Amino acid sequence: MVYALIMAGGIGSRFWPKSRIECPKQFLTFFEKKTLLQTTIDRIRPIIPPERILVSTNADYVSLVKEQVPDLPDDNIIGEPVARNTAPCIGFASALLHHRDPDATMVVLPSDHYIRDDDAFLKDLQTCVQLTENDGHLVTIGITPTRPETGYGYIQYNDEQKVTAGDSAAYPVKTFAEKPDVQTALKFLQSGDFLWNSGMFIWKTGAILNEIKQHLPVLYHQVALFAEDLQKHNGVMRQKTLESVYTSCFSVSIDYGIMEKSGNVIVVPSHFDWSDLGSWMAIYELQSEEADQDGNILNSGNSLAVKSQNCFVDSKSQKLITLVGLQGIGVIETDDAMLICKLDNSQHVKEVYDQLKGDLHSKYR
Missing domain, CATH: 3.90.550.10 (Spore Coat Polysaccharide Biosynthesis Protein SpsA; Chain A)
Structure with missing residues (x-):
């Protein structure tokens, strides 16, 4: 069996x-x-x-x-x-x-x-x-x-x-x-x-x-x-x-x-x-069919990209997120935290997580 x-x-x-x-x-x-x-x-x-x-x-x-x-x-x-x-x-x-x-x-x-x-x-x-x-x-x-x-x-x-x-x-x-x-x-x-x-x-x-x-x-x-x-x-x-x-x-x-x-x-x-979905870059690449003519994927209810290419936004808030003159940038927002990174460096986000220690930052882990 x-x-x-x-x-x-x-x-x-x-x-x-x-x-x-x-x-x-x-x-x-x-x-x-x-x-x-x-x-x-x-x-x-x-x-x-x-x-x-x-x-x-x-x-x-x-x-x-x-x-x-x-x-x-x-x-x-x-x-x-x-x-x-x-x-x-x-x-x-x-x-x-x-x-x-x-x-x-x-x-x-x-x-x-x-x-x-x-x-x-x-x-x-x-x-x-x-x-x-x-x-x-x-x-x-x-x-x-x-x-x-x-x-x-x-x-x-x-x-x-x-x-x-x-x-x-x-x-x-x-x-x-x-x-x-x-x-x-x-x-x-x-x-x-x-x-x-x-x-x-x-x-x-x-x-x-x-x-x-x-x-x-x-x-x-x-x-x-x-x-x-x-x-x-x-x-x-x-x-x-x-x-x-x-x-x-x-x-x-x-x-x-x-x-x-x-x-x-x-x-x-x-x-x-x-x-293996090892980074935010992997998410961006797998959603490439949803990209606009400039390669941007804006998974947000309220976002704009101007003179920007190959960027990724993931946010559930109604806050307006605007990108101007950016290349290959990821913006990921939750209720209490925001990540901004180069997508081709997104595998290093783990290093940010590892630094979330102490009274000030441990609540964000």
């Missing part, structure tokens, strides 16, 4: 001031009437019903998940007591699913990505599921790069060892590369054997648990304690136990802890448009 884990624990600091501690990015709307979390879950509903979908999130956001996805069973929501990155998140969710179904196939998806063609995505996902049936493969989806992007990690694959699955292809992974500089990204693009790392994974729960046991033994010990507690309490996930094992873990990503070390990873090149 196929199950899904939706990872929804981040704070979305690059989307300040819209993304805040009390309601971060994944619980907000950007393009549709539905939030990013709701859209992610709706995307997989045709093949994975809510009773087989887990959501792992910060314990403070459990109520938000219940509110936004009311048909998700309560015991399918994992409330992380502390942030420990993706490896512990995946490890404990794998143990929970493995207890429920020892032959479970697990699809791991971030909650806050943008995918344009749902049908193509589901077809690729089903290809990945098929590839997990043999040899304990860890399968990931790679995105065909369209530009020398420095904001994504990369996956290099071996194009001489093609693996077929239906009418799709997959390849053994050679290396995972961290976010490169511009020159390195250009070389990756020109080589033709690199894909963007999407952060989407598919595997048997038994396979990923074996990899954690081999490469992250300290984490595996805590996962095993969690699994023992599930066994003792008839599969009931106790928050007390989760807090104990989670706080005993160190922070490590699944990429660094497992994917870069495993020799059993294969990648399926995607057939859909994708963005």
Whole structure:
């Protein structure tokens, strides 16, 4: 049986001031009437019903998940007591699913990505599921790069060892590369054997648990304690136990802890448009069809642009916002804060968020 884990624990600091501690990015709307979390879950509903979908999130956001996805069973929501990155998140969710179904196939998806063609995505996902049936493969989806992007990690694959699955292809992974500089990204693009790392994974729960046991033994010990507690309490996930094992873990990503070390990873090149929505620039680019003749996107009830090009305004207030003689500027306004930045520097908004400390500024986090 196929199950899904939706990872929804981040704070979305690059989307300040819209993304805040009390309601971060994944619980907000950007393009549709539905939030990013709701859209992610709706995307997989045709093949994975809510009773087989887990959501792992910060314990403070459990109520938000219940509110936004009311048909998700309560015991399918994992409330992380502390942030420990993706490896512990995946490890404990794998143990929970493995207890429920020892032959479970697990699809791991971030909650806050943008995918344009749902049908193509589901077809690729089903290809990945098929590839997990043999040899304990860890399968990931790679995105065909369209530009020398420095904001994504990369996956290099071996194009001489093609693996077929239906009418799709997959390849053994050679290396995972961290976010490169511009020159390195250009070389990756020109080589033709690199894909963007999407952060989407598919595997048997038994396979990923074996990899954690081999490469992250300290984490595996805590996962095993969690699994023992599930066994003792008839599969009931106790928050007390989760807090104990989670706080005993160190922070490590699944990429660094497992994917870069495993020799059993294969990648399926995607057939859909994708963005990890990593900055306000990404939002601007994805709304390009709504731009005026000067490339401006004015998502505001009351704004004007004069002698300005390629600017972005997002505001729900009726305050008049005017741009004069500006190029590539973003203006994002909420009830209590305003961000003005160059769109091509919007990935640095996180640094503003990190400085919101002390009595004067912490209320804006």
